Each structure stands twice: as structure tokens, then as C-alpha cells.
Amino acid sequence: MKRVVLAICGLAIVAVSLWARGVEESGTEESITLTIAGRDGAYGEAMEFATALYREQNPNVEFEILTLSGSALFEQTVVDLRSGAGSYDVILIDDPNAPQYMAAGWLADLDEMYAQRGVSLDSDFIGPAVGVGRFPAGDGTLYALPHVGNVALFAYRTDLFEEYGLAPPDRWEQVAAAAEVLAQNEPEVTPVLFRGSKGNPIVTGFLPILWAFGGDVLNAEGEVVLDSPESLAALEFFLRLSRFAPEGVANYQSAQVRDALYNGSGAIAIEVWPGWIANINNPDESAVVDQMQIRAHPGQVRGSSPMIGIWLAAIPESSRNKDAAFDFLTFLTSEETQRRIAREVGVPPTRVSVHQDPELQEMYFWYPAQLDGLQNGVARPRTDRWSEIESNLGEYLQLALIGEISAREAIAQADEQIRDIVD
């Protein structure tokens, strides 16, 4: 009796499965679910927006979007891709981490996928933004498309600079001089803002100064060159600027810098990213409408050295839906989608034409500076050990910032640690 019941149940399951399969296939196309490992915040909103647009044209494609912090995204995608589990069909990658994924052979060859479809990458993408999606960087195989055109910029209050007769700063020395004047005359305003938290935040704020002073972490051959008079001068200058920063700057993250800019309590931000300032001229959110200039960083020994930080979109080699993922990727990075994302969410594009859109330039006055920064900016060193290098450098920078060690000690010790990592 028991066997009969089991057999009937088994037959019923098979019959229902076949019927359901038939229903699914009787529609126009088979349903596909694409899983995206993405970012939180504005990038997450942009992805939600883009997938909703895509579904209007492709109702058979469903999306599962993971919105993760930068570090959680890195950890989860590395573990998944290493195991070959194939949980994700599209992943976002911060460009300094890209060499690790690419060197490990975890990403699908997009050059090949373009060739299979008889199309090629169009030339509207900003060159360096595409370059960091290649391995080797610049002219290697294409493994990722540029999704978010991030570049670090410099911001200052034009009303305060005009009031005290301060010229727009072209050199970092002028920034320090302006901070001194503002500190003496504007007790309610914090002259200088940056992110002082250890690790990535403080390193990101410091690198444009390091490069402008002629220093660097690694040279073109990948050798450690941090311990140099130029780097020391850069760090000493950074510490000099920090005297005009809030007392709690060692704990500052993007939220604190952004809040101080929007409520008008900060005068100069040595590092702002397009996503932070999307609403700086929106009177509902900002107290400094039309009072903030956003431009490329000042230079010093060298010219301006804005830092690019592209968020790339890639297809894992282990994805089970590579064709559908490629179709979505080209849609996500298309001119029209980038234009709509920029307009509705404020996430910066990676195409020249979108930066030159008059309507968007009206909304975001810094687009010309942003485009210039992306075209002429400097990418962080192309090494598969960057996260470790950045973490160590960030630790010594913060120790110097809080006065635990001197600038000379910080540079020397960071150099030594980074040599251990690279060797």
C-alpha cells in the first residue's frame, strides 16, 4: 500500500512538473533570473533603476540584486568566484581590485563576446575608464565595462573665497593659505574637510596630494617607491592641512564630509566624489546652492592629479547565464541608460556624449571638470595586492594624523610594510 501511495505521489510530481514546463515554454521566451552582486547607496538605486528599465523591454528577465558595502562585495564575490559556485551573473568591481579578479581568470572575456555577436565596443566610452577594465590595464583583454565614472574632485566655497579675496587654488600651497585665512576669520566654518578613517578613506584623500608633490606608492615597474623626499613633503603638507580639519576628522567617513558640505559648515573638501555632490545645488537638501565650486585637484610640483575610481561591471566566468548577462551589461552601459541614470539618480556616466549632454551639464555644473578628470586622471596602481597595500598605507597615514608617529616614521614604516607585501 505504502509503495502504491509513493508511486502515485511520484507520478503526480512528474506530471505537474511537465505541465508547468509546458506553460513556461508556451510563452514567448524562457524566464531567466540574473543575479547581480552590486553596491549599496546611490549605486544600488542606479542598478534598481536600470533593471526596471531593462525589464520594460525584457519582461522574461527577472533580477535578484544584492546591495552590499564595498568591502562586503569584495569578500563575497571573491569567495564565490574562487569556488566557481556561479551564484552571480553580473558583479560590480571597484577598479583597484580589478587586477585580482582578472589575473585569477574569473571573468568572462568580453572582447570574445563582442566578436561572437559581430559588434565591437563603441568609442564613446572614456578611454581610461575602459582601460581599467582591461587586463593588462590599458590595452589588454576586455573583462569589464565601465559602469560608474567616478573621479575624485576638489570642492570649495566660492562665496567665502570671494569674500576674503582668495584666488581659485591651482596649487596646494594656495589651499593651505586659504585655510589659514578662513580659520582666522570664520570661526563657525571648518576650513578643510576630508575622510580620516583608516584604510581606503584616508588613502583616497591623500593620493592626489602625494601625486601632485611628485611622490608615488609604486612605480611603473611595480617597485615600491614610497619612501622619498617627495612623499615626505606630501605627508607633511597633508598633516599641515589637517590642522584646519575638524578635531574628529580621524573618524570621518563620506557621510560626515558630505553633511558638512551640504549644511555649509565646511569650506574646502580636498576630496569629493560625484555621488556625494549630486544634490549640492538642490535647495531642498543644500544650504550652499550656487556657492560651491567643483573642479580638478590643485597641482604642486606636478600638475593636477585627479584620481579615477571606476566601478566596473563584469560577468563571472562561472555564470550560467552569460549571454543574458552580456545583453544586460551592454544595456546598462549604453548611452541612453547612462543618460537616464545620471538624470534620475545622479550616478556619474562613463561616456563622453553623456557628459556633454547640455541638459545634464545644466543639472551638474561640474560635468566638464569630471570629464576632464576622467580623461586625464590617474588610476591607482595596477597590482593584485592593492587592498593589502592600501590597508597598510592607510594605517600609517592615520597614525601620523592622530600624532602617534611622525610623518617621516609613517612614510618609512609604510614603505617597509608595502615592500613585504609586494615581495
Place this chain on the structure above:
Amino acid sequence: MVAPTVGVVAFLTVYPFVTVFSNSLFEYDYIAGTRTFVALDNYRSIVSDPQFVRSVVNTTLFVALSTSSQTIAGLVLALLYYERFRGRRIATTITAFPMMLSTMVVSAAWRTLFHFDIGPLNVILQRIGLGRVGWLINPDIALLSIVVVDLWQWTPFVFIMLQAALRTIPREYLEAARIDGNGTIGVVSRIVVPLLGPHLLTVALLRTIDTFRLFAKVYALTGGGPGNATETISYYIYREAYRYFNLGRAGAASVLAFGVIALVAAVYIPRLLKEHP
């Protein structure tokens, strides 16, 4: 009958440890997928790494301060609640509330409280004419701030455990001690503490093991900073394993951490067994 159980326990405990120990003998780059046998090099490299040394010092300090303060505060609370008073049940529930919260929620709330510029604590200090305190940004204070958060969250656990234990002491003992002329301190030190001895030891062991694993609060409140003032062993292991994917060094640090905990347990457990043969 026992064999399957032993098998499951062995699989869940011995196998992971053997894997971690095995990894610790290799230079193991998880991303590149390369494993090179280096014998004890990872151990040598770790014990000479100033960050690891600092993490050991910080963890030891944290364990000592947190465990002792929580045990004392929990005992005081248990004694206060020992007396019958109106609303004791509700008060007990409210007092126990912090330990029911997620550590990330607790950390988020305290991060706001500790905020240098807009945190309520510093706002109050400024209003009464005192300067602001760098709760999470001053390297001399940051670790103590995390001790305070842990104290707030886990003293209720000690309190609940000791309150239950206190009920096993006949009230006549305490009354007799008072009749003999002992004050509160005398009753506590001569009667309560000796009788609660095994329970205090159990609580201290549990809190020692838990505080030794301190991770989430550091992750959420300071990220190990400022500098490496709040770097702990667990945070060090996490960073090596999940930020740098150096599974060899992470394994070596884990084995060393396990050794320390085993040592602590070796001190506590014979005494516990002696009390409860």
C-alpha cells in the same frame, strides 16, 4: 550508538581545526590559488608583526577589563534585585534587554552616542562646560569605549546567571550573618561570594571566552582604529582572511588564538570540576 554522534562532532570540530592548522603551514594565497609549504614561517612572521602583537595586547586588556567589570556589575545588580520590591519582574526584564539586541544594532546606537561632533555624550559634556571627548578617535580611550559598550550589553547576562544562583542561597544564611553583626560588605564578602564561587567561575569563563572573540563591535565602531588602538586578534584574523585572503597567516593566527583560549580553559575547567565533581 555513540559512534555517529562522535563522528558528527569530529567532523564539525576536529576537521575544521585540522584544515586551519594545515593551512597555517602554507603560504596560501586564496585568490591566486597557490599553496607553498613554509613550515612555521607564518608563525614566525606573525609573532614579529607589530600589528599582531598589538592585537594580542589589546585583546588581553579587553578581556581583563570587560570580564572583571561585567562580573562585578552583574553581581551588584543581582544583589540589588535580590531584595523583593514592587515591579521587580518588569525591572528585571528591562535590565536584561540589552543582551537581547543584535551586536550590530548596539554598536550603531553607541556609535551615534560616541560621535565626536554630534554625539549626545559630547553635547552634554559641552553644555556642562567640559570639553568634548574623542570616544572613538582618541587612541588612549577608544578601547575603553568598546569596553563600556560590551559592559552595557553583557552585564545583564551575568546578572541573570547570578540572580538565579543567588536564589539557591537560603535567606537564613544571610539573616544569620547580619545578626552576627556583619554589614552589607561583610555579608557579601563572607557569605555570598564564597557560596557563589562556582557560579562566578562559570560566568567568568563564559565571559572570558566571549570577550576574547571580540570582533563585531570593533568592526562596527572603529574598524580597529584609530591607528591600531582597537585591533583585536579576531579582527586581525578577519583582515588577513577576508581582506587579503592570506589563509596561511590567518590560519596561523587562528591556531595561536586557539592555543590561548585552550590555556584559559585549562586553568578554569579543573577548578570548575573540583567545585562540581
